[in-house]
């Protein structure tokens with residue numbers, strides 16, 4: 103029997119679009135795939151095993167080789183420099199990273215405080231702009247920080263813009279466009295080239311039209 107291909111899927115926002123894409127690529131995923139609370143799902147007909155992980159952890163599973171491939175947001179890839187190959191832009195879960203803050207906020211002479219879930223992306227961005235800032239790492243509800251006086255600005259994901267709007271914040275700078283990517287463990291890429299190439303080819307066809 104051929105080696106099973108293990109795919110790390112992100113739970114949450116990306117899951118539905120990613121599962122939809124795999125189905126369009128003609129992978130026969132069982133109906134319980136979408137509803138199950140199981141974290142490991144085998145699809146023997148396809149010789150595939152899916153593991154379900156937090157979006158930020160998908161890269162860790164792939165880097166350690168316990169998953170051969172995975173689906174991860176470009177934001178996660180930019181934040182942590184990991185030893186994985188990024189082989190395909192899936193063009194799903196589109197959003198962007200931006201700097202935001204309160205409108206008409208006063209400029210301080212000292213380094214402004216920037217709250218974010220992406221400290222590395224934010225640091226590099228402000229370094230490139232030649233701006234000195236103090237980064238404050240948060241894990242969620244980033245928009246709260248300027249409202250409560252924890253930070254002067256935030257670096258966060260924007261999709262519809264609703265969260266900024268409902269909290270009276272404005273977008274100040276656009277950092278970069280984000281989509282989800284197919285990532286591959288370098289050793290798996292050599293050892294399981296056949297099923298991986300096939301996956302890339304079938305997904306590419308879906309992206310292409």
Ligand SMILES: Nc1ncnc2c1ncn2[C@@H]1O[C@H](COP(=O)(O)OP(=O)(O)OP(=O)(O)O)[C@@H](O)[C@H]1O
Nearest residue numbers: 113114115116157175176177195196197259260261
């Ligand atoms: N509006 C959005 N907000 C956040 N992430 C988005 C958005 N739209 C698309 N994404 C993509 O989805 C991924 C995050 O998915 P999700 O929101 O399910 O997880 P999370 O917020 O990191 O996890 P959790 O909130 O469960 O800790 C991001 O890495 C990004 O690539």
Ligand SMILES: O=P(O)(O)OC[C@H]1O[C@H](OP(=O)(O)OP(=O)(O)O)[C@H](O)[C@@H]1O
Nearest residue numbers: 242243244258259260261262263264265
């Ligand atoms: O532009 P929008 O469509 O409003 O989407 C952007 C919001 O969604 C994300 O938060 P999420 O819902 O993941 O919650 P979190 O703050 O707990 O990360 C992100 O961090 C923004 O807050």
